[in-house]
Amino acid sequence: MRGFTHAGGRTAGAVCAIAAGLLAAGCGGGSGYGGAGVLTSSWGDPQNPLEPANTNEVQGGKVLDMVFRGLKKYDPRTGKAENMLAERIDTPDSRNFTITLKNGWKFSNGEPVTARSFVDAWNYGASLRNNQKNAYFFGYIEGYDKVHPDSGPQTADTLSGLRVTGPRTFTVRLSQKFSSFPDTLGYAAFAPLPRAFFTDHAAWLSKPVGNGPYEIESYTKGSAMALKKWDAYPGPDRARNVGVTLLVYTDSNTAYTDVLAGNLDLVDDVPATQLKNVRTDLNGRYINTPAGILQTLAFPYYDPRWNTDGARKVRTGLSMAINREQITRTIFRRTRTPATDWTSPVLGTAGGYKAGLCGHACAYDPVGARKLIEEGGGIPGGRLTITYNADTGSHRQWVDAVCHSINNALGNDRACVGNPIGTFADFRNQLGQHKKTGPFRAGWQMDYPLIQDFLQPLYYTGASSNDGKWSNKEFDRRVDQANAETDQARAVALFQQAEEVVRDNMAAIPLWYQNGSAGYSARLSHVALDPFSVPVYNEIKVG
Amino acid sequence: MGRYVVRRLLQMIPVFVGSTMLIFLMVNVMGDPVAGLCGERGCDPATAAQLKREFGLDKPIWQQYATYMGNVFTGDFGTAFNGQKVTELMASAFPVTVRLTVVAILFEIVIGIALGVVTGLRRGRPVDTGVLLGTLVVISVPTFVTGLLLQLLLGVEWSWIRPSVSPDAAFGELLVPGLVLASVSLAYVTRLTRTSIAENKRSDYVRTAIAKGLPRRRVVVRHLLRNSLIPVVTFIGTDIGALMGGAIVTERIFNIHGVGYQLYQGILRQNTQTVVGFVTVLVLVFLVANLLVDLLYAVLDPRIRYA
Numbered sequence: 064m065r066g067f068t069h070a071g072g073r074t075a076g077a078v079c080a081i082a083a084g085l086l087a088a089g090c091g092g093g094s095g096y097g098g099a100g101v102l103t104s105s106w107g108d109p110q111n112p113l114e115p116a117n118t119n120e121v122q123g124g125k126v127l128d129m130v131f132r133g134l135k136k137y138d139p140r141t142g143k144a145e146n147m148l149a150e151r152i153d154t155p156d157s158r159n160f161t162i163t164l165k166n167g168w169k170f171s172n173g174e175p176v177t178a179r180s181f182v183d184a185w186n187y188g189a190s191l192r193n194n195q196k197n198a199y200f201f202g203y204i205e206g207y208d209k210v211h212p213d214s215g216p217q218t219a220d221t222l223s224g225l226r227v228t229g230p231r232t233f234t235v236r237l238s239q240k241f242s243s244f245p246d247t248l249g250y251a252a253f254a255p256l257p258r259a260f261f262t263d264h265a266a267w268l269s270k271p272v273g274n275g276p277y278e279i280e281s282y283t284k285g286s287a288m289a290l291k292k293w294d295a296y297p298g299p300d301r302a303r304n305v306g307v308t309l310l311v312y313t314d315s316n317t318a319y320t321d322v323l324a325g326n327l328d329l330v331d332d333v334p335a336t337q338l339k340n341v342r343t344d345l346n347g348r349y350i351n352t353p354a355g356i357l358q359t360l361a362f363p364y365y366d367p368r369w370n371t372d373g374a375r376k377v378r379t380g381l382s383m384a385i386n387r388e389q390i391t392r393t394i395f396r397r398t399r400t401p402a403t404d405w406t407s408p409v410l411g412t413a414g415g416y417k418a419g420l421c422g423h424a425c426a427y428d429p430v431g432a433r434k435l436i437e438e439g440g441g442i443p444g445g446r447l448t449i450t451y452n453a454d455t456g457s458h459r460q461w462v463d464a465v466c467h468s469i470n471n472a473l474g475n476d477r478a479c480v481g482n483p484i485g486t487f488a489d490f491r492n493q494l495g496q497h498k499k500t501g502p503f504r505a506g507w508q509m510d511y512p513l514i515q516d517f518l519q520p521l522y523y524t525g526a527s528s529n530d531g532k533w534s535n536k537e538f539d540r541r542v543d544q545a546n547a548e549t550d551q552a553r554a555v556a557l558f559q560q561a562e563e564v565v566r567d568n569m570a571a572i573p574l575w576y577q578n579g580s581a582g583y584s585a586r587l588s589h590v591a592l593d594p595f596s597v598p599v600y601n602e603i604k605v606g
Numbered sequence: 607m608g609r610y611v612v613r614r615l616l617q618m619i620p621v622f623v624g625s626t627m628l629i630f631l632m633v634n635v636m637g638d639p640v641a642g643l644c645g646e647r648g649c650d651p652a653t654a655a656q657l658k659r660e661f662g663l664d665k666p667i668w669q670q671y672a673t674y675m676g677n678v679f680t681g682d683f684g685t686a687f688n689g690q691k692v693t694e695l696m697a698s699a700f701p702v703t704v705r706l707t708v709v710a711i712l713f714e715i716v717i718g719i720a721l722g723v724v725t726g727l728r729r730g731r732p733v734d735t736g737v738l739l740g741t742l743v744v745i746s747v748p749t750f751v752t753g754l755l756l757q758l759l760l761g762v763e764w765s766w767i768r769p770s771v772s773p774d775a776a777f778g779e780l781l782v783p784g785l786v787l788a789s790v791s792l793a794y795v796t797r798l799t800r801t802s803i804a805e806n807k808r809s810d811y812v813r814t815a816i817a818k819g820l821p822r823r824r825v826v827v828r829h830l831l832r833n834s835l836i837p838v839v840t841f842i843g844t845d846i847g848a849l850m851g852g853a854i855v856t857e858r859i860f861n862i863h864g865v866g867y868q869l870y871q872g873i874l875r876q877n878t879q880t881v882v883g884f885v886t887v888l889v890l891v892f893l894v895a896n897l898l899v900d901l902l903y904a905v906l907d908p909r910i911r912y913a
Contacts, residue, residue, distance in 0.1 A: 108871065110643065112689040119645045194656050196644050213652055268689065284690055285698060286773035286863050310773070313870065317757075317861045320769045324762045327770075454874055488642025488876035495641050495648050506646050520647065528647035 100305030100605050101291075102587060104329040104598065105318035108285050108311050113271050115254040116188030116195040121508075125597050127251040129290055129307065130171075130273035132298055134162065134181070135249035139593040139602070142355070142409050142512035144246040147298065148176060148255070148274075150231075157242040157549050164231040170257040171278040171293045178233040180255035186210070186221045187261070188252055197252040199527055200510075203244060205236045240547040242554055243515050250511050276302045276601045286311050302601040303589070322582055328605075329590065331581040331598050335457050338396040338580075345582045351398055354596035355407045355509035356577035357517065358399075360449065360465075361531040362570075363499040368443035376439030378569035379424050381447070381502075384432035384472035387425070390464045391575050394457065398580050401425070402573035405562050406517040407509065409594035415514025415555045421566055421573060429472035436473065443500075446478060450503040452490035453483035458504060465574075494530045505530065505571060512594050514558040518542065522561075522570055531571070538564040614900070618893045622886075623675075629885045630671050630878070639663070639876035643687060661685075661879075674879075678886065684879035686872075692883040695868050700887070702775045703864035706856070707849045709777065709784030710791070714842055718792045722799020722838070723831065729804050737800075741793035753786040753859040770861035783860040787853055791845050798841055802834035809833075836906055843899030847892035 109123035115131060118124055134149035146152075151163045168176040187193055189201035191211045198211050205224030210217055224236040237244060247253070255274060260267045270279050276298060277290040291306035310327065312318040315334040321327035323344060333341055333349070341349045362378060364370045369378075387401035400408070404420035423431075436442065449466060451458040459481065466479035473479075482501070484490040494503060507528070509516045519542050520526050524534040538561050545557035565571070579596025588604045640657045643649060649657065658664045661684075662673060677684065683692035725734040744752075760782060761769030771779045806812060807830060815829045854866035865884055872880030 108688070110688060110875065119647075191652055191656060194653060194660065196649060196653065198653060199650050211650075211652060213650075214655075283698075283773060284688070285695070285868075311863065312770070312861050313863075313867050314858050314861065317770050317859065320757060320762060321861075324765065324769045326768050486636065486642065486874055486876055488639050488874075489637045490642070491644075491648060492637040492641035495638070508646065527650060530648065 098305075101308060102304055102306075102328040102600075102603060102605050103308045103310055103326075104600070105312045105315070105321075105327060105331060106288070106309035111196060112268050114195065114260075114268070115184065115256065116193075116197045116200070116252045118251060119196050121595070121597060124251055124595070126271075126279075126288065126290075126309070127254065127273075128275070128597060129277040129600055130271060130275040130279060131251060131254040132168075132273075132275045133249055133251070133254045134164075135246065136300075137249045137512055137594065139591060139599040141411065142414070142594040144249050144511070147249075149245075149248070152245040152248075154245075157240040157244075157547060158237050160235040160237075160244065161228075162233055162235065166231065167297050168274060169295070169297065170255075170272055170274045171295075172257060172259060172272050174257045174259075176255050176274055177230050178227045180257065181253075182225045182227050182233055183261065184254065184256035185225060187256065189222055190220060191217045195252075200247070200250060200252040203237045203239070203241050205238045207238065242546060242549050242551075243513050246513055247511050247516075276300060277307065280306070300601055304600075304603055304605045307600050307603075319582065322584055325584060328584045328587055329581065329598060329603075330583070331579070331592070331596070333580040333582050335395070335398075335460075338398060341580075341582060346585075348585065348587075348590075349580070349582045350590060350592060351578050351580045352592050352596075353400070353408045353594075354577055354579040354592065355409045355512055355594045356596065357402060357405065357407055357507050358461075358574040358577060359402075359405075359505045359507065360502040360572040360574065361505035362502050362533075363497070363531050364534070365497045365532045366443070366500055368500075371440075373439040374443060375568055376435050377442060378572065380432045380435030380439060381442075381469060382421075382424050382432075382569055382572040383426065383428045383435065384469045385465050385572070385574070386427045386468045387575055388427065390461055390468070394460050394464055395575070398578045399575040400578070402575050405565055405571070405573050406514050407576050407594075409509075410512055410514055410517075413552075413555070414512060415517075415558055415562075417559055417562075420559070420562060424566065424569060425573060432472045433474070442478065446480070446501075448480055448482045448501040450482045450484060450490070450493070450499055450501065452485075452487045452504070454486050459483060461574075462504065497532065502572070503530070506577075509595070514555055514562075515542075515546070518558060518561055518565070519546075522565055533568075533570045535564055535568060535570070538570075611897070611901070614897050618897075621893060622889060625889045626675070626678075626882060626886050627671060629882050630674065631667070633873075633876065633878045633881050634667055634670070636876055639687070639878060642876060661687075674882065678883075683883035683886075686880045687875060687877050692879050695880060696883065696887065699863065699865050699868045699884075702862060703850055703853055703857075703866070705775060705777060706780050706784055706787060706853060706862060706864060707846060709780045710788035710849050711842065711846065713785055713788040714792050714795045714845070718795030719799050719831075719835075719838065721796040723803055723826070725796070726800040726803025726834075727807070727826070729800075734800075737796065741796050744789050744793040749786060749790065750855050750859060752789055753783070753856055756782055756786060757859060773863060775862055775864070780862070783856050783862060786859075787849060787856040791841075791849070794841060795838055798838050799834065802837055803830060806830055806834050832906060836903060839902050839906065840899055843895050843902070844892075846895040847888060850891055851888045 107122040110120055111117045113123055115127055118127055132147050135144045136147040137144055148164055148168055149162055150165045153161045185201055188195045189198050189207055189210045201207055204222045206222040209219035210222055227233045257272055259272055270282055276296045278293040280289040280291045282288045288309045292302040315332045318330040319334055319337050322330050362369050391399045391401055403425050404417050406416050408416050410416040449462050451462050453459050462481040466481055469479040470476045520528045522533055522538055523542055524539050541557055541561035545554045548554040548557055579592040581592055583590045586605055589602050591599045593599050640654050662670055686692055721737050725737045728734050757769045760766045767782050812830055815825045850865055854870055857864050857866035869884050
C-alpha cells in the first residue's frame with residue numbers, strides 16, 4: 064500500500080501480533096488500495112442503494128458514470144449530448160421516438176445489451192413498487208400515471224409507451240410533445256440493466272454490473288470501492304488508467320490533508336477553508352471550473368403577502384441589494400461566479416445560457432434597491448428571514464453575508480436574519496409543509512445540460528421542485544411551446560422567453576453559479592471535471 | 607455478591623427502556639426523515655408515501671417504538687436508508703471503535719497511571735511540576751486542535767504516519783488517533799493517581815509495610831497502588847462508554863469509520879434506525895462498564911463487601 068512504508072506501518076505488525084489474541088479483527092494493514100496505474104480518489108457514502116434510477120446525488124452518480132453507459136453521453140467538455148449506445152433516435156413528431164442501438168455492446172458479465180435491457184430497466188425505474196427516487200424521469204412516457212399514480216395502488220406494471228420492436232430497436236411514445244427528450248437520455252436513470260439485476264437483486268446491489276469502461280472489483284459499503292478497467296469495453300471512451308479506488312472520507316479536510324501527504328491522488332471537493340492556500344499547496348494541481356449548479360433564493364408564493372404586485376418590486380429590490388461580487392470574492396474565493404441569469408454558463412450560448420439576461424435587477428445598487436422595496440410596500444411582515452440548512456456547505460456564511468448586504472442597503476440592521484435548520488432532512492421537511500413566510504435557499508444542480516432542466520422543474524406550475532409554488536400562465540405557455548418545438552435553436556429561444564417571465568417577476572433571486580473544484584497529486588495528469596463537477600475518471604493518466 | 611449482580615442487572619432494564627425511548631422520541635421530533643432522501647428536489651408524494659410505509663414511519667410513534675423494541679429483542683435493528691441492515695453497520699463500526707477505545711484505554715492505564723505514580727511519589731519535585739503543567743495544557747487544549755496538529759505534523763510535515771486511517775483500521779494505524787482520543791482522560795488519570803498516591807503514602811498501612819522491611823517495589827505496587835487505584839478505576843470504567851460514544855471528533859479528523867462516523871451520518875440523514883440502534887448498544891456498554899467497575903471495587907479493596 065502506498066505511503067504505508069514509514070514508521071506507522073512497521074509498528075502495525077508488532078501491535079497486531081500482540082493484539083491477535085485480543086480481538087479477531089482485521090490486521091491486514093490495508094490491502095490493495097492504489098498501486099501501479101491505479102488512482103485513489105475521495106468519495107462520500109452514497110445515500111441510497113446504487114441503482115441507476117435510485118441515485119440522485121453526486122457520490123452515487125460518480126460510480127454510475129464509471130460503470131454505465133446509456134443511449135447518450137454528455138461530452139465532458141462541452142456538455143453536449145452525443146450518441147453512445149444509440150445508433151439513431153428518430154421522431155416524426157417529437158412525441159413518438161424510435162431508438163436503434165449500436166451493435167456489439169455488452170455488459171461486463173458478457174450479456175449483450177439489447178432493447179430489452181433498456182425497456183426492462185425503465186419499467187423497473189418507473190414502477191411505484193420499487194421506490195426509485197428518480198422515477199419521475201420516466202414521467203413523460205405514456206402510461207406513467209398507471210405505473211406510478213400520485214395516490215392509490217398502481218394499475219399497471221409496465222409503461223404502455225414502451226415497446227420492444229426488435230433485438231436492437233424499441234419505440235417510446237410520450238404523453239406530450241417533448242423535443243429535447245433524446246437529450247435527456249444521457250442521465251444515469253436511463254441506463255440499461257442486465258438480467259442479473261432482476262434475477263438476483265441483492266447480489267447485484269452488493270456488486271453492481273454495468274456496461275461502462277470500469278467494472279467493480281470490490282465494494283465495502285461505507286468505506287471503499289475498487290474499480291478496475293474493463294478490458295473488453297467496446298466503447299470509444301476506454302479508461303486510460305488501470306483502475307480507480309474510491310475511498311470514503313467523512314471530512315473533505317482529511318481528504319485534502321491526505322492529498323498533501325501523498326496518500327490520496329484526487330480530492331474533488333476542496334474545502335472552503337483551504338481555498339486560500341490551495342494554489343501554493345498543490346503547486347498548480349488545482350482545478351476550478353464551472354459546473355451546472357445555481358444557487359438561488361426562492362420565495363413562498365403560497366403566502367399571499369409574497370404573491371402581490373408590490374412584492375414583485377420588493378423581490379427585485381432585494382436582488383439589487385445583494386452584493387454578489389463581494390460575497391463570491393471574499394467568502395467563496397471565486398469558486399462561485401455572480402449569476403446574471405437563471406441557467407448556467409456550462410450550457411453555452413447555443414444551449415441557452417445568456418449572460419446579463421437578469422440585467423440591472425442582478426446588479427448591486429443599494430440606493431435603487433431601497434427605493435424599489437419602499438415602493439413595493441416594504442418587506443412583507445416587516446422582516447426578512449432566510450431559511451437554510453446549517454449542516455452542509457457553507458450556507459451559514461453566505462446567508463449571513465446576504466443579510467448583511469440587504470441590511471446595509473436598507474439602513475436597518477434588523478431587516479434580514481438567517482433562520483438555520485439543523486439538518487438537510489429537516490430543512491426539506493419544513494419546505495415540504497409549505498409554511499415558510501420568507502425566502503429560503505434553493506440550490507439547483509442540473510440533471511442534464513439543457514436549459515429546460517433549469518426552468519421547468521423549478522418554475523412550471525406544480526413542477527417537482529417548485530417548492531415555493533410559483534405559478535404563471537405565461538411562463539407555462541412558453542415552456543409548452545418550447546417543448547413542442549422541433550428545431551433546437553428555436554426551442555432554446557422560446558425557453559429564454561420563458562426565462563424572461565421569471566426575470567420580470569423575479570420568481571427567484573439568482574445568486575451565483577457554482578464551480579467544481581478539485582486538487583490532485585503529482586502522479587496524475589489529464590485531470591478535468593465535467594459540467595456536473597464530477598472528475599472525468601476514464602481520461603486520467605497515472606504516473 | 608451474587609444477589610448484588612442480579613439486582614444490578616434488573617436495574618438495567620428501566621434505564622435501558624427509558625434511554626432508548628428518549629432517543630427514539632428525540633430523533634422523531636426532528637420531523638419527517640423521508641423528506642431529505644430525494645436531494646434538493648422533494649420526493650414525489652407517491653414515492654414518499656411508499657417509503658414511509660416501508661420504514662414503518664406512517665404509524666403512530668408509540669407503535670413505531672413498540673415494533674422497534676420488539677424487533678430489537680429478536681436481534682433486528684432495522685434497515686438504514688441506504689438499504690443496509692443496521693446490524694451490518696454495527697458489525698463494521700463497532701470492532702473499529704472497540705480497537706480505538708482499547709488503544710486509548712491502554713494509553714490511559716499505562717502512561718496515565720505510570721506518570722501518576724511517579725509524580726505522586728515525588729511531590730513538589732521538578733518532575734511533578736513538569737507533568738502537572740503538561741496535563742494542564744492537555745486538558746485545556748480541545749481534542750480537535752491536538753488531533754489536527756498531530757495529523758499535520760506527523761502526517762504531512764514529517765510523514766511518520768498516514769494522516770488518515772485506512773478502512774481496515776489496524777491497531778498500528780490507530781496509535782496516534784488513540785493517543786489523541788485518550789489525551790484528556792489520560793491527563794485526568796495522571797492527576798487522580800497522583801493525588802491518591804500522595805494521600806495514601808502517609809497512611810498507617812504503608813508505614814507498617816515499610817516498617818516490616820518489605821522491599822520498596824512491593825510496598826508501592828501491592829500496598830500503595832492497589833488501594834490508590836479505586837478512584838482511577840471508577841474514572842476509567844465510566845470513560846469506556848464516553849470514549850466510544852465521544853469518538854466523533856477524533857474519528858472525523860482521522861477518517862475512521864467507526865461508531866462516531868455512523869452516528870454522525872445517521873443524525874445528518876435523520877436515520878432513526880441507525881441512531882437509535884447505535885445509541886442502544888452504547889447505553890448497554892455504559893451499563894456493563896459501570897457494573898464491572900462496581901465489581902472491581904470488591905477485588906481491589908476487600909473491605910468493600912456487598913450484601
